[in-house]
Amino acid sequence: MRLQVKGVCFSYGSVSVLEDVTFKVQAGETLGIIGPNGSGKSTLLRCLARVLKPRMGTVFLDGKNLAALRAREVGRYLGYVPPPGTGQAFPCTVLETVLQGRRPHLTWGVSHGDLAAVTRALAYLGLTDLGERQLGELSSGQRQKVLIARALAQEPEVFLLDEPTATLDIRYQLEVLARMRELATEQGRLVVMVLHDLNLASRFSDRLLLLHNGRIVAAGTPKTVLTPENVRVVYGVEAVVTETRWGLQVTPVVPLDMTGTKGMAKVVLAARG
Ligand SMILES: Nc1ncnc2c1ncn2[C@@H]1O[C@H](COP(=O)(O)OP(=O)(O)OP(=O)(O)O)[C@@H](O)[C@H]1O
Numbered sequence: 159m160r161l162q163v164k165g166v167c168f169s170y171g172s173v174s175v176l177e178d179v180t181f182k183v184q185a186g187e188t189l190g191i192i193g194p195n196g197s198g199k200s201t202l203l204r205c206l207a208r209v210l211k212p213r214m215g216t217v218f219l220d221g222k223n224l225a226a227l228r229a230r231e232v233g234r235y236l237g238y239v240p241p242p243g244t245g246q247a248f249p250c251t252v253l254e255t256v257l258q259g260r261r262p263h264l265t266w267g268v269s270h271g272d273l274a275a276v277t278r279a280l281a282y283l284g285l286t287d288l289g290e291r292q293l294g295e296l297s298s299g300q301r302q303k304v305l306i307a308r309a310l311a312q313e314p315e316v317f318l319l320d321e322p323t324a325t326l327d328i329r330y331q332l333e334v335l336a337r338m339r340e341l342a343t344e345q346g347r348l349v350v351m352v353l354h355d356l357n358l359a360s361r362f363s364d365r366l367l368l369l370h371n372g373r374i375v376a377a378g379t380p381k382t383v384l385t386p387e388n389v390r391v392v393y394g395v396e397a398v399v400t401e402t403r404w405g406l407q408v409t410p411v412v413p414l415d416m417t418g419t420k421g422m423a424k425v426v427l428a429a430r431g
Pocket residue numbers: 170175193194195196197198199200201202
């Protein structure tokens with residue numbers, strides 16, 4: 159499976175949010191999309207998930223135009239996890255929600271294989287005992303785990319995850335991101351994730367796309383993208399970037415507009431080494 163994004167532009171009404179976004183991802187790869195608030199990350203992911211239709215440009219899956227695929231094919235190829243806080247329209251139990259992930263695979267009703275996939279996904283996220291609970295009764299982190307479990311049960315070729323770990327505790331942040339990496343490297347799936355945590359993004363992505371004002375301003379390995387210069391220009395923050403055995407460690411030190419503040423000059427000089 160190959161995901162190719164060519165010249166994608168998107169606008170909400172007359173306001174342009176994505177401009178000429180072009181990149182490729184191969185099976186086996188994990189791509190992290192990073193960038194400041196409002197830079198267009200979620201909009202881009204929703205264009206990849208066919209939730210939104212680009213104003214210009216095309217998304218290809220294995221050379222086929224995503225816009226021309228049937229809904230069932232899209233469901234088999236793409237598993238989309240919306241960002242935390244995105245509401246579920248109907249009252250549903252945890253089990254029913256995770257079972258929805260099997261919908262693109264169903265032919266004559268729910269099979270043993272479908273139930274096995276659901277059971278595995280629930281167990282993986284520690285949700286087995288919550289199966290009968292209503293989604294609306296869960297904590298935000300538990301709800302997020304259910305949506306990730308639904309995508310795991312779906313067993314798609316491509317995982318599209320929008321801030322999957324934002325509401326998860328540190329154990330499940332690691333569990334979920336490590337699982338995604340494993341699905342890519344060991345089962346040849348393709349993973350695209352929007353992440354705010356630059357350290358997790360560096361640790362669990364093969365490549366990063368850095369978005370700023372709807373454009374890609376840097377793309378490549380975490381080491382080439384997460385430079386102090388890029389962090390300064392895009393986020394407006396003076397940061398120290400160090401290499402560790404678990405990936406890069408980005409430590410934000412001070413917002414640029416505070417670097418002149420009394421007492422901050424020394425901190426900035428120390429940050430720049
Ligand atoms: N439904 C909408 N209607 C109009 N404008 C929107 C809509 N959704 C998002 N926007 C605008 O599009 C821009 C990009 O939003 P998007 O959610 O893609 O950014 P983001 O990088 O994911 O931000 P964040 O990090 O805050 O989640 C923002 O300026 C936002 O206000």
